[in-house]
Amino acid sequence: MEERASCRIVRAIFDFDEGTRNMSATGARPAGAADEAGAAQAVRQMFDSIAPRYDLLNHLLSANVDRLWWRRTARRFGPVLARPDSAILDICCGTGDLTMALLKLRPKDAKPVLAADFARGMLRRGAAKFGTRQRRISGSERKPAEPYAVAIEADALHLPLASGSLDLIVTAFGFRNLVNYEAGLREFRRVLRPGGQLGILEFSEPEGLLGRAYALYFRHLLPAIGRLICGKDGPYNYLPASVGKFPSSGEMLQMMRSAGYVECAWQPYTFGIAGLYTAVRPF
Ligand SMILES: C[S@@+](CC[C@H](N)C(=O)[O-])C[C@H]1O[C@@H](n2cnc3c(N)ncnc32)[C@H](O)[C@@H]1O
Helix, strand or coil, rough: CHHHHHHHHHHHHHHHHHHHHHCCHHHHHHCCCCCCCHHHHHHHHHHHHHHHHHHHHHHHCCCCHHHHHHHHHHHHHHHHHHCCCCEEEECCCCCHHHHHHHHHHCCCCCCCCCEEEEEEHHHHHHHHHHEEEEEHHHCCCCCCCCCCCEEECCCCCCCCCCCCCEEEEEEEECCCHHCCCHHHHHHHHHEEEEEEEEEEEEEECCCCHHHHHHHHHHHHHHHHHHHHHHHHHHHHHHHHHHHHHHHCCHHHHHHHHHCCCCCEEEEEEHCCCEEHHHHHHEC
């Protein structure tokens, strides 16, 4: 009896602790944003403002390792990408580099990948890379069409897609910027088919000596280079700050399970500087 009571107390303390931690990890809050609507607007404006320099800075600051991460993420979903009729969404697609990696693994004549983002300046640059329908139907003789993607201007928290309509949702370095992580996971679950897969590529903070060395670069050198090239202070301070506030891999996996996913897993990339979360919407 006594043992059960003490178990209940321990459980209550644990639940309270989990609740408090999850509350602090509700979602992105750029400096000065008072609520979710303000935070979403600040995030959108920030990405629109850095869109012209985004690709240059991305490749420079990651020494091109970002390309390996996008390719590795796409390969993880090889079987679903290889099916021509799979319905696939790259959400928070930005300037479209993950979309391009996905397209490389799509067969000719496949259904187009959907690529969505709410920052028009980012999306426009993506759309210029990942193709248009004109390219698909050009020429008088019909040849098997090259895989392409369709750009959709949309908010990840309110997707203009039918429930249960997708086989795969992937996102690279976008999830951290959502103003409500739990709402994002719920919305992704809504539009996935039972058995549909989710992949979230995100930065993380490695531990140990390497982690400390990386933190020096990430928190001090990276914002300075970003400031120099893009001429603005905010965005490249926001990057390390938002990674620092992002839930740990354990908390993130717990959040995914609580949102109703199964087979939740995390695969660290490059000593844990980044990593891929994967999960499945159950049948
Ligand atoms: C760091 S960029 C990543 C872009 C791209 N996926 C990549 O790997 O380079 C984050 C992107 O997420 C988008 N984003 C953030 N919150 C969003 C939301 N609620 N709905 C749609 N897009 C969002 C931003 O506009 C931005 O383009």
